[in-house]
Amino acid sequence: MKLGRLVCRCGRLRRSYASIREISRKELEAVLPGEPVVCRQAYKDLPAGRWCDDGFQRLREVCSDDVMVPVELSTGGGTYAGGTGDGSGSFERAEFPLSHFLSYLDARRRAPHTSQTATIQAYLAQHDLFTALPQLYEEDVCDPSFVRERSSRGLRVPELVVGAKGSLGDLYNINVWIGLDSHTPLHNDPYHNAYLQVCGRKRVITYPGTCKDGLKFHRDGSTLRNTSTLKDAFDEVALAQMGVTEEILAQGKITELSSGDMLYMPRGTLHSFRSDDPRAASASVNWWFL
Numbered sequence: 001m002k003l004g005r006l007v008c009r010c011g012r013l014r015r016s017y018a019s020i021r022e023i024s025r026k027e028l029e030a031v032l033p034g035e036p037v038v039c040r041q042a043y044k045d046l047p048a049g050r051w052c053d054d055g056f057q058r059l060r061e062v063c064s065d066d067v068m069v070p071v072e073l074s075t076g077g078g079t080y081a082g083g084t085g086d087g088s089g090s091f092e093r094a095e096f097p098l099s100h101f102l103s104y105l106d107a108r109r110r111a112p113h114t115s116q117t118a119t120i121q122a123y124l125a126q127h128d129l130f131t132a133l134p135q136l137y138e139e140d141v142c143d144p145s146f147v148r149e150r151s152s153r154g155l156r157v158p159e160l161v162v163g164a165k166g167s168l169g170d171l172y173n174i175n176v177w178i179g180l181d182s183h184t185p186l187h188n189d190p191y192h193n194a195y196l197q198v199c200g201r202k203r204v205i206t207y208p209g210t211c212k213d214g215l216k217f218h219r220d221g222s223t224l225r226n227t228s229t230l231k232d233a234f235d236e237v238a239l240a241q242m243g244v245t246e247e248i249l250a251q252g253k254i255t256e257l258s259s260g261d262m263l264y265m266p267r268g269t270l271h272s273f274r275s276d277d278p279r280a281a282s283a284s285v286n287w288w289f290l
Contacts, residue, residue: 036206036253036265044260048140048198052281056102067098067132072123079185105180109279123179130174137174141285157287158194158262172288180281186215186228186272191288193265197257200282202275205233205254209268214248233272
């Protein structure tokens, strides 16, 4: 009974707004530097919302076979942080033409769930796709409310981050994430993060950076020092069995992002993303600020 109650203790992200335009500048300056905040349906009408439709037709239209992307290939729950602990999981990265990757996802999405393809997960993660396809960013992602970023890149960025401009600093990078069922292990980044779910759904769990030791992160000398040794941050029963305390678990916040939702996480926030449906494609874009 005690472990069962731990699952229910994972709260919801405390602040949620129907629109970015409902957030005053004062609220942005007060909230953004300190805690995660989710803005529901803030960008629900972006053209990027159709990226996953009709066999990724829109993305196929703008790419050619010379647009190469790094794809994470995994089986049995393996991730970049390692296997599942019982030797059953595997992970590797390989480069493919974007068009071939999209074809694979579409075929896998349509295939019977019992087929061999269902065991191989392919995920385009943390990739600066817009360097190769700048028109895709301008035409499909930039909302009319986006403002010009005052950095060497000169790109437009979401209105969400304007209010805390002094805290966020310059734009560091813009990443694209595309896949079916995918899992990013619990980790933290040295950047402020504005994360937009452009189509499909993802679950996200966040913890304050002060929980890092309690959530079993790799030691500082490791190349994975920003990543937890725990395999699934969403399984609170397993976390408790691994020695994560009730006090730490109570600080976890979980929510589901759907198309048009924007999540902001301050620098150092511990977070993990998960999408579990092998039939449903998901695409996200995030902005990192120094």
